[in-house]
Amino acid sequence: MARGRLRIYLGAAPGVGKTYAMLSEGRRATERDKDVVVGIVETHDRPRTAGLLEGMEVLPRRRVVYKGATFAELDVEAVIARAPKIVLVDELAHTNVPGSRNVKRWQDIDELLDAGIDVVSTVNIQHLESVNDVVQEITGVPQRETVPDEVVRRADQVELVDMSPEALRRRMAHGNVYPPEKVDAALANYFRVGNLTALRELALLWVADKVDEQLDRYRAEHGIAGTWEARERVVVALTGGPEGDTLIRRAARIAARSKGADLLAVHVTRADGLAGGDPALLAHQRTLVESIGGTYHQVVGDDIPRALLDFARGVNATQLVLGASRRGRFAQIFSRGVGVQTTARSGSIDVHMITHEQVSKGRHPSRPQAALTGNRRIAGWATAILGLPLLTLALLPFRHDLSLPSEILLFLLAVVGVALIGGMWPAVTAAVGGSLLLNYFFTPPVSRFTIADPENLLALTIYVLVAIMVSTVVDLAARRTREAARAQADAEVLSTLAGHVLRGEHALPSLLARLRETFALTSVTLLERRPDTTTSPDVHSEPEAWRIVATAGGAPCTCPAVADTDVAVDDDLVLVLRGRLLDAADRRVLQAFAAEAAVALRQERLREEAEKARPLAEADKMRTALLAAVSHDLRTPLASARAAVESLRATDVEWSAEDREELLATADESLYKLDRLVANLLDMSRLQAGVLGLSLQPVALEEIVPRSIDYLGPLSDQVEGDIALELPEIVADPALVERILVNLMTNAVRYSPDGGKVLITASWHGDNVEIRVVDRGPGIPSEAYDRVFMPFQRLGDRDNHTGIGLGLALSRGLAEAMGGSLTPEETPGGGLTMVLTLPISSRAAIPQGEAT
Numbered sequence: 106m107a108r109g110r111l112r113i114y115l116g117a118a119p120g121v122g123k124t125y126a127m128l129s130e131g132r133r134a135t136e137r138d139k140d141v142v143v144g145i146v147e148t149h150d151r152p153r154t155a156g157l158l159e160g161m162e163v164l165p166r167r168r169v170v171y172k173g174a175t176f177a178e179l180d181v182e183a184v185i186a187r188a189p190k191i192v193l194v195d196e197l198a199h200t201n202v203p204g205s206r207n208v209k210r211w212q213d214i215d216e217l218l219d220a221g222i223d224v225v226s227t228v229n230i231q232h233l234e235s236v237n238d239v240v241q242e243i244t245g246v247p248q249r250e251t252v253p254d255e256v257v258r259r260a261d262q263v264e265l266v267d268m269s270p271e272a273l274r275r276r277m278a279h280g281n282v283y284p285p286e287k288v289d290a291a292l293a294n295y296f297r298v299g300n301l302t303a304l305r306e307l308a309l310l311w312v313a314d315k316v317d318e319q320l321d322r323y324r325a326e327h328g329i330a331g332t333w334e335a336r337e338r339v340v341v342a343l344t345g346g347p348e349g350d351t352l353i354r355r356a357a358r359i360a361a362r363s364k365g366a367d368l369l370a371v372h373v374t375r376a377d378g379l380a381g382g383d384p385a386l387l388a389h390q391r392t393l394v395e396s397i398g399g400t401y402h403q404v405v406g407d408d409i410p411r412a413l414l415d416f417a418r419g420v421n422a423t424q425l426v427l428g429a430s431r432r433g434r435f436a437q438i439f440s441r442g443v444g445v446q447t448t449a450r451s452g453s454i455d456v457h458m459i460t461h462e463q464v465s466k467g468r469h470p471s472r473p474q475a476a477l478t479g480n481r482r483i484a485g486w487a488t489a490i491l492g493l494p495l496l497t498l499a500l501l502p503f504r505h506d507l508s509l510p511s512e513i514l515l516f517l518l519a520v521v522g523v524a525l526i527g528g529m530w531p532a533v534t535a536a537v538g539g540s541l542l543l544n545y546f547f548t549p550p551v552s553r554f555t556i557a558d559p560e561n562l563l564a565l566t567i568y569v570l571v572a573i574m575v576s577t578v579v580d581l582a583a584r585r586t587r588e589a590a591r592a593q594a595d596a597e598v599l600s601t602l603a604g605h606v607l608r609g610e611h612a613l614p615s616l617l618a619r620l621r622e623t624f625a626l627t628s629v630t631l632l633e634r635r636p637d638t639t640t641s642p643d644v645h646s647e648p649e650a651w652r653i654v655a656t657a658g659g660a661p662c663t664c665p666a667v668a669d670t671d672v673a674v675d676d677d678l679v680l681v682l683r684g685r686l687l688d689a690a691d692r693r694v695l696q697a698f699a700a701e702a703a704v705a706l707r708q709e710r711l712r713e714e715a716e717k718a719r720p721l722a723e724a725d726k727m728r729t730a731l732l733a734a735v736s737h738d739l740r741t742p743l744a745s746a747r748a749a750v751e752s753l754r755a756t757d758v759e760w761s762a763e764d765r766e767e768l769l770a771t772a773d774e775s776l777y778k779l780d781r782l783v784a785n786l787l788d789m790s791r792l793q794a795g796v797l798g799l800s801l802q803p804v805a806l807e808e809i810v811p812r813s814i815d816y817l818g819p820l821s822d823q824v825e826g827d828i829a830l831e832l833p834e835i836v837a838d839p840a841l842v843e844r845i846l847v848n849l850m851t852n853a854v855r856y857s858p859d860g861g862k863v864l865i866t867a868s869w870h871g872d873n874v875e876i877r878v879v880d881r882g883p884g885i886p887s888e889a890y891d892r893v894f895m896p897f898q899r900l901g902d903r904d905n906h907t908g909i910g911l912g913l914a915l916s917r918g919l920a921e922a923m924g925g926s927l928t929p930e931e932t933p934g935g936g937l938t939m940v941l942t943l944p945i946s947s948r949a950a951i952p953q954g955e956a957t
């Protein structure tokens with residue numbers, strides 16, 4: 106069954122019209138006789154949005170009971186059983202109620218797609234995991250419902266529902282988004298013009314990146330090599346020479362003038378060593394490129410101009426920056442140079458030739474000398490064919506003045522020249538041809554291929570042997586130079602791979618993308634054999650037997666048989682390449698990449714296993730600490746209460762009224778301590794499990810604080826409250842706020858000096874109310890502020906019989922569960938002030954996770 110297609114409407118903020126656009130698309134599809142159903146849609150009581158639902162088939166929601174309340178969620182089973190062509194599912198980032206089929210709604214959608222059903226959904230930019238922290242910094246509002254970016258990137262279509270900040274604020278002012286009582290608070294806080302502008306820019310940039318990925322994939326799948334100037338990209342070519350810094354900075358200025366242009370630096374490592382470069386300079390230039398926001402790339406290619414243009418076209422670059430030639434004027438007469446050749450072949454790519462201080466100073470001294478190229482071999486053959494006849498003609502007038510050994514030495518010199526220019530075979534040909542010319546024109550009897558003197562025969566034989574040996578040595582040296590250059594190129598690639606490991610870039614897509622760009626491939630894919638398949642040779646041609654672990658580039662290979670090159674990592678992993686056949690000499694580098702890919706995969710899976718094991722380890726650690734800590738603290742108040750009760754029940758002792766009152770007070774105090782300890786333990790356990798029930802509602806502090814002080818009983822005499830009546834209401838769970846304040850005040854009283862008073866005050870700051878519990882005790886050092894909130898910590902300043910140290914840890918957990926915070930401060934003049942921050946009701950009235 107083919108997997109369904111996913112379409113997502115992405116918005117910058119609630120209210121831009123994502124749900125309206127989704128429903129409009131559903132109605133249009135219905136009018137085209139498509140089978141469309143509504144899985145779940147939240148209209149938020151907006152009349153125009155609700156009106157679009159009229160006449161559409163809406164599937165019943167699944168009812169989930171949690172903590173005595175009933176919630177409505179998407180019924181995945183009902184949608185699959187109905188099997189429509191298209192289903193509309195709102196709020197992609199929604200977190201399902203505990204007890205649902207999946208934790209997140211995007212996981213529900215994945216099931217529907219696997220069932221072959223097309224899904225249309227919605228999401229806001231603030232719910233994407235990669236920008237979640239940026240959105241919180243901009244708006245000051247944390248987003249607890251997030252969706253992995255990869256889920257949205259995998260969508261077949263992502264459409265931005267755009268609206269200017271002014272237009273959205275007008276919609277809100279007209280009551281089209283929130284009820285009238287919430288509009289003023291929303292416009293003054295989350296929906297400020299600055300916030301909306303920043304969120305809109307985030308959404309536009311994210312969608313632009315998504316479109317860029319789709320364009321690259323389309324060009325790769327359709328074999329389009331030409332440049333499409335959809336987005337400016339500036340590529341700067343680095344040779345590893347000292348001029349690199351100048352080129353990088355100039356390219357960065359060119360990119361800056363093209364708004365939003367990407368900067369890419371590329372170094373070509375050529376097999377013949379002509380573009381080796383200084384590794385130290387390259388490392389420095391890579392750091393410089395990355396420090397100004399660019400990226401560094403390295404490719405291998407025998408033809409530097411072609412390699413540069415292949416890379417530039419592969420990344421859809423529009424501009425290419427090159428340095429002017431470092432070779433002297435004389436050298437440029439015989440070769441046009443990389444810059445001239447690249448410009449001639451560039452086509453639609455603009456080429457910038459940048460002058461620098463190294464112009465005409467020659468190549469860098471660390472660069473190895475060139476081995477024999479095709480042009481040199483052609484020159485060698487031409488010299489052998491034309492040079493020796495010309496030498497013969499030049500010597501003919503002097504053959505009576507020169508001896509045969511002198512003539513042989515001149516021919517031998519010519520053969521050595523041919524060997525130096527063209528290598529062994531042109532030189533061997535020259536040696537044999539030269540021997541024939543010497544025999545015919547200079548060895549008696551002349552003009553005949555006859556040698557009368559045996560000594561002349563020996564001289565000619567030695568000449569031929571020496572010429573062949575010299576040719577062989579020159580050719581061998583050329584081969585060794587080429588092999589050394591190739592080894593250097595491989596070493597640089599492997600060095601880059603090692604740097605990839607050292608920098609911690611273990612992500613498989615990053616590693617595969619580096620391999621793809623190094624060898625200019627179309628796609629690189631890591632395949633894993635499915636566990637239920639055999640290991641027979643036929644399995645290499647069966648796509649069903651393989652699973653794609655990671656891929657980079659265009660359309661991935663689904664099995665080893667369809668790849669141009671495959672490298673077996675082990676029995677179950679295969680690295681497959683598509684784009685071109687690679688030389689056998691590249692296998693060593695490919696093996697290194699394949700081994701690193703396997704290591705990266707194993708590390709990734711080990712991290713996943715470690716993440717799964719961490720909660721168990723934390724729970725075990727908590728359990729061990731709990732058992733060690735409560736062994737005494739549970740027994741002490743229980744023993745005191747039991748002793749008091751047994752004393753009161755004793756019939757052999759007559760207790761006075763004062764004694765009976767004291768025993769009852771002891772039992773009451775001990776049971777109070779036991780009740781508070783058990784309550785803290787239970788709440789801490791719920792916090793750790795993430796199942797703490799909250800009942801958030803607007804509440805006045807002047808109602809909570811007095812009840813909290815009264816809850817202290819006899820200790821309430823040591824607490825003074827100063828709460829202003831004009832403070833706004835906070836949004837919180839009243840019972841939990843009381844619990845926090847009781848814990849804080851109990852701690853403050855415990856550590857206050859005898860006769861010292863604990864002060865509790867409150868003040869309003871922006872969108873929050875701050876409640877301060879101030880004591881004049883010894884305080885704690887600032888470096889211990891974080892440690893004091895860890896469970897079972899008392900910083901050693903009290904004995905082990907005063908409690909298990911859960912109060913502050915529990916208080917901070919409860920505060921954060923309500924969207925607040927708990928932080929310590931030093932009391933001026935000595936002591937400790939605990940600051941409880943909670944949001945005011947106007948802030949909480951802004952819906953933070955709705956999709957529209």
